[in-house]
Amino acid sequence: MNNLLIWPVIMPLIAGLIFILFRNHIRLQRIISLIVMVLVSGISIIIIGQIKNNGIQTLQLGGWQAPYGIGLVGDMFSMLLVLTSSIVSLCCLLFSFKTIGQGREKHYFYSLFLFLITGVNGSFLTGDLFNLYVFFEILLLASYVLVSLGGGKLQLRETMKYVIINVLSSAFFLIGIAYIYSLTGTLNLAHISVRIAEAGQDGFITTVALLFLLVFGIKAGLFLFYWLPGSYQVPPAAISALFAALLTKVGIYAIIRMFTLVFYHEPEITHTMIGVLAALTMILGGIGAIGYWDISRILTYNVIIGSGFILAGLATFTSFGLLGTVYYLVHDMITKALIFLIAGVIIYLTGTRNIKEMSGLIRNHPYLGWMFFIAALALIGIPPLSGFIGKVFITRGSFEAEYYWLGAIGLITSLMILYSLMKIFMNVFWGETILSEDEEKGSTKGLILPLVLLTALTIALGIGPEWIHSYVEIAVDGLMDPEVYIEAVFAGNDIP
Amino acid sequence: MKPEPNDVILHTVTKIASIIIFTFSIDLFWAGHHYPGGGFIGGLTTAAGIVLLYLSFDIEKIRKNLPIDYKKMAALGVLISVFTGLVGMIYGDNFLEQAFGYFNLPVFGKTELATAVLFDIGVALAVIGTAVTIITSISEDEL
Numbered sequence: 035m036n037n038l039l040i041w042p043v044i045m046p047l048i049a050g051l052i053f054i055l056f057r058n059h060i061r062l063q064r065i066i067s068l069i070v071m072v073l074v075s076g077i078s079i080i081i082i083g084q085i086k087n088n089g090i091q092t093l094q095l096g097g098w099q100a101p102y103g104i105g106l107v108g109d110m111f112s113m114l115l116v117l118t119s120s121i122v123s124l125c126c127l128l129f130s131f132k133t134i135g136q137g138r139e140k141h142y143f144y145s146l147f148l149f150l151i152t153g154v155n156g157s158f159l160t161g162d163l164f165n166l167y168v169f170f171e172i173l174l175l176a177s178y179v180l181v182s183l184g185g186g187k188l189q190l191r192e193t194m195k196y197v198i199i200n201v202l203s204s205a206f207f208l209i210g211i212a213y214i215y216s217l218t219g220t221l222n223l224a225h226i227s228v229r230i231a232e233a234g235q236d237g238f239i240t241t242v243a244l245l246f247l248l249v250f251g252i253k254a255g256l257f258l259f260y261w262l263p264g265s266y267q268v269p270p271a272a273i274s275a276l277f278a279a280l281l282t283k284v285g286i287y288a289i290i291r292m293f294t295l296v297f298y299h300e301p302e303i304t305h306t307m308i309g310v311l312a313a314l315t316m317i318l319g320g321i322g323a324i325g326y327w328d329i330s331r332i333l334t335y336n337v338i339i340g341s342g343f344i345l346a347g348l349a350t351f352t353s354f355g356l357l358g359t360v361y362y363l364v365h366d367m368i369t370k371a372l373i374f375l376i377a378g379v380i381i382y383l384t385g386t387r388n389i390k391e392m393s394g395l396i397r398n399h400p401y402l403g404w405m406f407f408i409a410a411l412a413l414i415g416i417p418p419l420s421g422f423i424g425k426v427f428i429t430r431g432s433f434e435a436e437y438y439w440l441g442a443i444g445l446i447t448s449l450m451i452l453y454s455l456m457k458i459f460m461n462v463f464w465g466e467t468i469l470s471e472d473e474e475k476g477s478t479k480g481l482i483l484p485l486v487l488l489t490a491l492t493i494a495l496g497i498g499p500e501w502i503h504s505y506v507e508i509a510v511d512g513l514m515d516p517e518v519y520i521e522a523v524f525a526g527n528d529i530p
Numbered sequence: 531m532k533p534e535p536n537d538v539i540l541h542t543v544t545k546i547a548s549i550i551i552f553t554f555s556i557d558l559f560w561a562g563h564h565y566p567g568g569g570f571i572g573g574l575t576t577a578a579g580i581v582l583l584y585l586s587f588d589i590e591k592i593r594k595n596l597p598i599d600y601k602k603m604a605a606l607g608v609l610i611s612v613f614t615g616l617v618g619m620i621y622g623d624n625f626l627e628q629a630f631g632y633f634n635l636p637v638f639g640k641t642e643l644a645t646a647v648l649f650d651i652g653v654a655l656a657v658i659g660t661a662v663t664i665i666t667s668i669s670e671d672e673l
Contacts, residue, residue, distance in 0.1 A: 047612060
């Protein structure tokens with residue numbers, strides 16, 4: 035039992051609720067939300083230390099022991115993601131202070147932001163399938179409002195698509211939960227894992243597994259991503275960066291959790307399927323990224339490529355592949371937030387999304403240009419930046435598992451990312467400076483700090499992977515061996 | 531200007547029915563710990579009573595007599611529930627751990643008192659706040 039685990043979930047919740055009571059105190063809301071995000075990051079670091087020393091931490095809510103109660107389980111994998119998402123959302127929050135505008139701030143922007151974090155952290159931490167659904171709904175409800183807040187015509191159109199596709203996938207999620215409950219008689223993830231291991235994963239359970247793959251695949255932007263580019267580009271930069279960094283990652287987390295803890299008995303079917311979907315996602319995302327001249331669209335297609343690449347690591351189902359997955363997941367959250375925020379600044383400065391209408395920004399904004407360059411190199415996977423180590427491990431894992439085609443597609447899409455990002459870099463930053471500083475639509479004042487923070491993190495992750503390697507290794511050991519997770523949840527009690 | 535509607539029957543029935551509904555919802559709320567009932571359906575029945583008032587009288591009149599911001603009520607409800615969960619942690623128990631005891635009260639005799647009731651009050655407030663907010667914001671389109 036470790037009560038610290040509940041804080042990353044309820045601290046944003048409490049703050050968000052208080053903001054509803056004090057709707058017009060914007061300054062207070064800004065300060066409190068910053069403090070909350072800093073505290074959540076600090077608490078995650080403490081919990082990570084505890085996991086390293088004492089193994090997986092659990093909290094059985096209300097004192098009801100597993101499998102009867104509903105518990106939180108913090109293993110290294112989920113806590114690394116909680117920590118990364120807290121830092122990333124801290125940066126998005128800093129960025130939003132200057133850019134989000136008073137209208138949104140008065141309409142509960144900070145409450146919704148923190149509710150979204152509640153949902154994200156809850157999904158990472160919960161040890162119960164139905165609670166996973168509940169936390170998914172919390173983050174989705176907050177994201178529905180965040181996408182539509184401000185209510186331009188374009189925004190409302192994309193919100194409709196986003197809401198409909200997500201309601202549909204949530205319905206499938208519930209159906210899947212019902213199947214699982216009728217098959218195993220439990221919703222505790224560890225208990226489901228035990229029951230399925232006892233009874234064997236027959237064809238029916240594998241079908242249910244594929245249903246879950248469909249559900250989480252929609253949320254993760256895996257293959258069924260057609261809703262994603264639209265709805266991620268309409269909200270303001272701070273929100274779309276948050277979405278790009280966190281929302282698809284929650285879906286990816288759920289896929290990784292389900293297919294390493296519960297449905298790991300038939301990898302020839304399920305994991306091959308994930309591999310095929312990941313390959314298709316990477317190819318289609320790559321084509322999208324190459325084809326467009328709209329900066330937000332190019333970047334949203336990069337989100338899709340990222341999802342495909344991360345899940346390629348899971349598909350190999352080797353410890354190298356999963357090591358790469360964890361590294362790349364952490365890297366992708368940080369770098370995607372960074373590059374979306376930079377794109378936000380670019381759009382803010384030039385007042386257009388079309389990269390053909392931009393030129394020569396580097397003369398007036400050298401820092402912006404170089405940070406974009408660093409983020410781009412990190413996304414492509416150039417050493418010594420953060421994307422490199424993840425790419426190496428995932429590629430090695432795919433060759434080890436003899437998925438040569440998957441590794442090859444991963445490398446080819448890296449070239450596609452290279453082309454799409456260099457296209458942005460050359461068009462936006464090189465060339466003749468057509469905008470003098472007076473003609474710019476906005477200023478970068480106060481926006482550089484979060485960008486510098488994220489850039490520093492990208493470089494630090496790339497230069498010093500050995501600092502976090504022992505943590506990532508613990509995470510991967512936990513993923514490869516479900517017994518560890520199950521033992522921690524039941525804590526020596528009899529498994530009924 | 532619409533003609534004044536003749537709704538004496540509706541008003542009279544509403545006045546009596548809403549009292550019955552509110553009483554019943556309180557009964558449902560208290561039944562919650564051991565019998566079917568509780569904060570959720572208690573709150574939902576209360577919300578139904580409030581909506582009935584809105585329907586038969588007009589929104590402005592009810593707002594004047596029941597000046598409650600239901601959005602804040604919902605937030606307050608969830609806050610109460612979360613904070614009752616935190617109380618257990620002060621005593622070194624798990625989050626959401628509840629306590630109960632038997633007390634001899636003057637009128638009721640031996641009575642069971644449980645901290646879960648506080649949690650339920652929060653749930654009830656949240657449900658009332660959310661349900662009434664949803665219904666009034668849907669109806670606002672036609673005003």
